[in-house]
Amino acid sequence: MSPPWAAVAGGALIGAAVVLLLATTxxxxxxxxxxxxxxRAAPGERGWRWAFLLGL
Incomplete structure (x- = not known):
């Protein structure tokens, strides 16, 4: 994969993560x-935050 396509693929993955977060939460x-x-968030709020950060 050439460098420009790698950047496009990375941007698409980050965009998909943002859309998924908006759709689910x-x-x-x-x-x-x-x-x-x-x-600092309440225990019920920490899970999705850590999942999102680890996904990045």
Missing amino acids: GRVAGISGIAAGSL
């Missing part, structure tokens, strides 16, 4: 807020 992917909330 109704939240917009603000990475800094998700990262901060992964440590």
